[in-house]
Amino acid sequence: MDLLRFTTAGSVDDGKSTLIGRLFYDTQAIFEEKMSEIQRNTQRDDEDLELALLTDGLRAEREQGITIDVAYRYFATPKRKFIIADTPGHEQYTRNMVTGASTAELAIVLLDARKGVLEQSHRHAFIASLLQIPHMIVAVNKMDLVDYDEDRFREIVDEFRDFADKLDVNDITFIPISALKGDNVVTESEKTPWYQGATLLHRLETVKTQTDRNQVDFRFPVQNVIRPHQDFRGFAGQVASGSVRPGEEVVVLPSNLTTEVESIVTLDGEQDQASPGESVVISLTDEIDVSRGSMIVRSRNRPEVTRQVDADLCWMDEEKLRTDRPYIVQHGTRETQAYVSNLVYRINVKTLHREEADTLTLNEIGRVELETADPLFIDSYRVNRHTGRFILVDPDTNATVAGGMIRGVGQDVAAVGEESTTRKEQQTSPNVVWEGLAIPREEREAKNGHKAAVMWFTGLSGAGKSTVAKALEERLFDRGIQTMHLDGDNVRHGLSGDLGFSANDREENVRRVGEVSRLFFEQGTFTLCTFVSPYREDRTRVRELLPEGRFLEVHVDCALEVCKERDPKGLYEKAEKGEISNFTGVSAPYEEPEDPEIVVRTDEHDVETCVDQIVDALEARGLIPEAE
Amino acid sequence: MSVSSETARHLDTLESEGIHVIRETAAQFERPVLMFSGGKDSLTMTHLARKAFYPEPIPFPLLHVDTGHNFPETLRFRDDLMERIGANLIVRTVQESIDKGRVKEEQGPNASRNKLQIVTLLDALDELDVDAALGGARRDEEKARAKERFFSHRDRFGQWDPKKQRPELWNQYNGRRNPGEHFRVFPLSNWTELDVWQYIEREGLEIPSLYLAHKRDVVERDGSLLAKSDYISLRDGEHYAEKMVRFRTIGDMTCTGAIESTATTIPEVIEEVATATHSERGGRTDDQRSEAAMEDRKRKGYF
Numbered sequence: 007m008d009l010l011r012f013t014t015a016g017s018v019d020d021g022k023s024t025l026i027g028r029l030f031y032d033t034q035a036i037f038e039e040k041m042s043e044i045q046r047n048t049q050r051d052d053e054d055l056e057l058a059l060l061t062d063g064l065r066a067e068r069e070q071g072i073t074i075d076v077a078y079r080y081f082a083t084p085k086r087k088f089i090i091a092d093t094p095g096h097e098q099y100t101r102n103m104v105t106g107a108s109t110a111e112l113a114i115v116l117l118d119a120r121k122g123v124l125e126q127s128h129r130h131a132f133i134a135s136l137l138q139i140p141h142m143i144v145a146v147n148k149m150d151l152v153d154y155d156e157d158r159f160r161e162i163v164d165e166f167r168d169f170a171d172k173l174d175v176n177d178i179t180f181i182p183i184s185a186l187k188g189d190n191v192v193t194e195s196e197k198t199p200w201y202q203g204a205t206l207l208h209r210l211e212t213v214k215t216q217t218d219r220n221q222v223d224f225r226f227p228v229q230n231v232i233r234p235h236q237d238f239r240g241f242a243g244q245v246a247s248g249s250v251r252p253g254e255e256v257v258v259l260p261s262n263l264t265t266e267v268e269s270i271v272t273l274d275g276e277q278d279q280a281s282p283g284e285s286v287v288i289s290l291t292d293e294i295d296v297s298r299g300s301m302i303v304r305s306r307n308r309p310e311v312t313r314q315v316d317a318d319l320c321w322m323d324e325e326k327l328r329t330d331r332p333y334i335v336q337h338g339t340r341e342t343q344a345y346v347s348n349l350v351y352r353i354n355v356k357t358l359h360r361e362e363a364d365t366l367t368l369n370e371i372g373r374v375e376l377e378t379a380d381p382l383f384i385d386s387y388r389v390n391r392h393t394g395r396f397i398l399v400d401p402d403t404n405a406t407v408a409g410g411m412i413r414g415v416g417q418d419v420a421a422v423g424e425e426s427t428t429r430k431e432q433q434t435s436p437n438v439v440w441e442g443l444a445i446p447r448e449e450r451e452a453k454n455g456h457k458a459a460v461m462w463f464t465g466l467s468g469a470g471k472s473t474v475a476k477a478l479e480e481r482l483f484d485r486g487i488q489t490m491h492l493d494g495d496n497v498r499h500g501l502s503g504d505l506g507f508s509a510n511d512r513e514e515n516v517r518r519v520g521e522v523s524r525l526f527f528e529q530g531t532f533t534l535c536t537f538v539s540p541y542r543e544d545r546t547r548v549r550e551l552l553p554e555g556r557f558l559e560v561h562v563d564c565a566l567e568v569c570k571e572r573d574p575k576g577l578y579e580k581a582e583k584g585e586i587s588n589f590t591g592v593s594a595p596y597e598e599p600e601d602p603e604i605v606v607r608t609d610e611h612d613v614e615t616c617v618d619q620i621v622d623a624l625e626a627r628g629l630i631p632e633a634e
Numbered sequence: 635m636s637v638s639s640e641t642a643r644h645l646d647t648l649e650s651e652g653i654h655v656i657r658e659t660a661a662q663f664e665r666p667v668l669m670f671s672g673g674k675d676s677l678t679m680t681h682l683a684r685k686a687f688y689p690e691p692i693p694f695p696l697l698h699v700d701t702g703h704n705f706p707e708t709l710r711f712r713d714d715l716m717e718r719i720g721a722n723l724i725v726r727t728v729q730e731s732i733d734k735g736r737v738k739e740e741q742g743p744n745a746s747r748n749k750l751q752i753v754t755l756l757d758a759l760d761e762l763d764v765d766a767a768l769g770g771a772r773r774d775e776e777k778a779r780a781k782e783r784f785f786s787h788r789d790r791f792g793q794w795d796p797k798k799q800r801p802e803l804w805n806q807y808n809g810r811r812n813p814g815e816h817f818r819v820f821p822l823s824n825w826t827e828l829d830v831w832q833y834i835e836r837e838g839l840e841i842p843s844l845y846l847a848h849k850r851d852v853v854e855r856d857g858s859l860l861a862k863s864d865y866i867s868l869r870d871g872e873h874y875a876e877k878m879v880r881f882r883t884i885g886d887m888t889c890t891g892a893i894e895s896t897a898t899t900i901p902e903v904i905e906e907v908a909t910a911t912h913s914e915r916g917g918r919t920d921d922q923r924s925e926a927a928m929e930d931r932k933r934k935g936y937f
Contacts, residue, residue, distance in 0.1 A: 009643065009644035009647050075781045075799065078780055078823070079774075080826045089824055105803050109804060229654070229657045230687070232688075232689070244650060244654045271689065274685075285649075285654055285686070298661055338806075339661070395803070396806070406801050406802070409803040409806075
């Protein structure tokens with residue numbers, strides 16, 4: 007038997023409580039005395055069971071007839087145990103919805119068949135998407151009140167799909183139900199012969215669980231240090247993602263020291279593996295500095311270590327967000343102070359439009375950048391629900407004021423692969439926004455077994471940029487690295503066929519290639535770009551398109567005399583005769599890189615030596631795995 | 635619904651969650667205690683606490699608030715267990731509170747010390763300067779508990795304000811507090827009665843014999859079967875009768891009702907619980923006093 011946590015969003019009007027009551031009643035999860043209590047509590051004398059009264063717990067709620075907090079409810083069938091986070095649906099309870107959604111693996115969005123897709127349905131779906139709930143069921147309720155009409159159901163499905171296409175939700179199931187009458191909730195309805203799909207309960211019983219745990223990236227946030235005696239020092243924690251075995255090499259953050267897992271200890275004996283979600287104690291072979299807030303990871307698969315965080319934030323406090331005072335950020339077991347340094351935009355949860363804002367108030371959601379006092383070890387929430395989230399705490403009131411979903415490392419330019427928010431781009435093409443990719447780069451990278459990066463080979467004509475890059479590409483290809491080579495001559499046939507060699511045209515050429523390489527980058531590819539690209543400013547512009555550490559400038563350095571001597575395409579000769587104008591090194595300047603990641607000298611070393619040097623540098627940066 | 639024959643991933647998940655919460659408590663608080671009653675929930679929690687810190691012993695004391703109306707079996711069982719696992723047990727009694735004049739004993743045939751133990755508990759927490767009390771309460775027990783957090787904030791008077799609860803997202807628990815305030819922490823929040831029984835079976839935990847069916851003299855009162863004891867006085871027309879019973883909860887003898895049962899082994903109990911038609915607290919007369927009974931007691935600091 008396994009466990010499914012799901013959330014229900016909707017209001018009393020949609021019949022949410024009735025739906026839960028129905029699930030309980032039909033699966034015999036309601037006890038006799040509760041049934042008699044319901045009868046005692048029922049004020050109206052309806053023919054149908056007042057199932058909704060089962061679920062509204064607190065007295066204030068009973069009095070007001072609304073649900074004001076997240077309530078957790080439990081039932082089980084022979085196949086599965088269920089935990090329901092039952093949340094209110096009104097806009098003013100967005101924070102409760104977010105709370106309920108935070109632990110859910112499936113969301114039920116409830117619609118009233120008579121009313122169809124409402125503004126609040128959009129909000130429920132948006133929150134499910136924001137919190138990355140892997141599965142969604144859209145339950146079209148009160149089908150009995152529209153005579154179980156198939157056309158009405160189809161109409162609602164189409165309308166919802168149109169909207170959901172804009173969100174980040176992959177798995178949606180639509181089910182026509184009547185919670186009150188019991189149609190398609192637990193038992194198949196005879197009144198919807200046109201519906202061939204599963205009942206709601208059947209879907210709940212069979213949907214794949216445990217899909218929200220990242221199985222690839224090992225992350226172990228240390229909770230406590232366990233020291234029973236001098237000879238044993240272990241680190242207690244819950245495996246956030248990935249797995250590890252004794253004997254495997256690990257790195258401890260923030261100290262960056264490398265060691266090995268010695269043993270995985272539990273009361274039931276030592277384990278040969280620690281898997282996602284398990285609470286264990288790990289001991290290490292070396293005595294190194296580890297304390298609460300440290301994170302144990304693999305040396306070649308690390309989270310971003312950063313003090314700048316780009317995140318979506320849901321504000322949950324009566325006091326509004328302030329950018330002029332610090333909050334406490336709790337990220338896993340790590341705690342530090344943080345300023346909200348930049349409020350990029352607020353999402354209007356009614357329309358889902360982005361709005362300019364200078365604060366967030368209760369129940370508002372926005373995109374922000376945080377600056378933290380100590381570095382955090384982060385992954386993006388999309389890739390890792392367990393290391394991609396945090397809460398903010400007000401140090402004066404101790405209240406939990408916000409929940410955050412990390413997008414990545416904060417940077418002033420728009421983060422790659424995400425919605426562009428810089429003013430410049432909005433001005434030039436106001437109606438174009440970046441479409442979030444269905445498969446995030448990090449997932450592609452995990453599958454490929456290497457990071458994506460853009461290597462920019464710059465140097466004089468004849469310095470050997472293409473020669474070195476081609477040899478390097480073969481070497482990488484043999485090692486299973488996914489590569490692409492963008493070469494100056496090739497792009498000028500097509501992509502930049504309309505451009506010449508003036509400073510402006512060179513700038514535009516580099517810009518286009520930069521944008522193309524960024525797309526390849528998002529696709530998880532190691533992209534080698536070989537361009538003379540003589541202007542520093544142009545190269546810097548490409549660098550800014552990519553995350554820190556993923557743009558490598560390779561200066562292919564060679565004395566001008568040697569290049570002229572090589573002159574493989576006879577271009578220097580033509581340039582000196584004046585047959586070609588604007589030729590770099592002859593009639594146009596070359597601005598050498600100031601601080602390139604890699605420099606190879608082709609006038610001093612042969613191609614193989616240069617390639618060795620580059621491969622070593624890539625390994626040292628953890629971009630590609632080391633050779634076996 | 636026995637667990638021995640099938641994999642029980644839900645128990646692994648619940649166990650890991652409970653351990654995580656207990657470790658967070660040890661990390662975020664200075665003087666936690668684990669509330670120990672000898673009941674199955676507190677036994678389960680004690681087991682999780684051992685797992686959480688192994689190979690270290692449980693790094694904080696266990697606190698038993700003794701109403702003085704315990705079943706003698708429970709106390710024997712408690713003392714044996716403490717010796718076996720090497721835990722540090724602190725006992726505070728309602729009798730002491732009565733002797734000190736902190737509380738007055740209820741009178742009459744319905745007299746119970748259940749309400750009095752709130753004072754003893756709060757006094758003990760105060761005396762020991764406790765900043766986090768780990769409790770075995772579960773959200774499925776009663777509807778007011780359905781909205782309880784894992785980390786539940788209490789003000790200086792030990793009161794719970796259901797409208798001022800901190801949002802609790804993911805497994806990020808916020809235990810920040812001002813001086814004088816404390817937290818109740820509930821590692822078993824997501825467990826059901828059935829989960830607890832299945833876990834007890836899987837882990838081979840010992841439980842007091844009261845939980846298994848045995849012959850006992852009981853009196854039927856307000857739909858509950860109360861055990862014969864010195865603390866109960868019969869009303870007119872009431873009489874003791876020997877029945878085959880077991881207890882679903884074990885607390886104060888004056889208000890803990892037994893149910894008729896033939897389940898003499900844990901698998902039989904699991905079978906019975908899985909098909910039960912009365913909820914576990916149904917045998918407790920204190921909940922039936924009024925519609926919002928549990929909510930009222932919680933506000934005052936009851937667990």
